[in-house]
Amino acid sequence: MRHKHGYNKLGMESSHRKAVLRNMATSLVLHEEIKTTLPKAKELRRVFDKLITLGKRGDLHARRQVASYLFDDEASKKVFSELSDRLQSRNGGYTRILKMGPRFGDGAQLAKIQVVDYDYSKTQS
Numbered sequence: 168m169r170h171k172h173g174y175n176k177l178g179m180e181s182s183h184r185k186a187v188l189r190n191m192a193t194s195l196v197l198h199e200e201i202k203t204t205l206p207k208a209k210e211l212r213r214v215f216d217k218l219i220t221l222g223k224r225g226d227l228h229a230r231r232q233v234a235s236y237l238f239d240d241e242a243s244k245k246v247f248s249e250l251s252d253r254l255q256s257r258n259g260g261y262t263r264i265l266k267m268g269p270r271f272g273d274g275a276q277l278a279k280i281q282v283v284d285y286d287y288s289k290t291q292s
Contacts, residue, residue: 174210174213175206175209175210177206177207177210187207188207188210188211188214189236189237189238190238191203191207191211191214192211192214192215192218192236192237193237193238193239193242195211195215195262195280195281195282196215196218196237196239196242196243196245196246196250197239197241197242197245199281199282199285199286200279200280200281200282200285201279201280201281202267202277202278202279203277203278203280204270204275204276204277204278205264205266205275205276205277205278206276208264208278208279208280209264211262211280212262212264212280214236215261215262215280216259216260216261216262218233218236218237218246219246219250219251219254219261220259221233221246222246222247222250222251223251223254223255225247225251230243230247233246233247250282253284254282254283254284257283260283261282261283262280262281262282262283263280263281263282263283263285264278264279264280265278265279265280265281266278267279
């Protein structure tokens with residue numbers, strides 16, 4: 168048994184886990200706020216912070232790395248144009264995780280993960 172190996176397996180095989188994290192990262196970039204379970208949100212935070220760091224670097228290799236990870240071309244464009252500009256002054260910690268309470272069906276702890284400077288006026292309309 169290997170303790171403290173650096174990531175949570177989330178009860179999935181590696182290919183499934185990678186696909187889930189890629190899907191959630193793409194959704195978080197596009198919508199800037201998603202609702203998921205707390206362990207998935209904590210793993211997504213690690214992935215998203217690395218994508219934003221690549222976006223702030225901005226060279227060709229970083230663009231290709233982000234484009235190969237995200238499923239949507241619009242999402243990778245948004246990382247380099249909008250998100251990296253907004254988060255340029257921050258040295259990390261680009262996401263916020265808000266606990267929402269247990270899910271009704273199975274009691275799993277739900278959480279909302281959002282970009283730190285999320286604009287709440289977009290959801291009010």
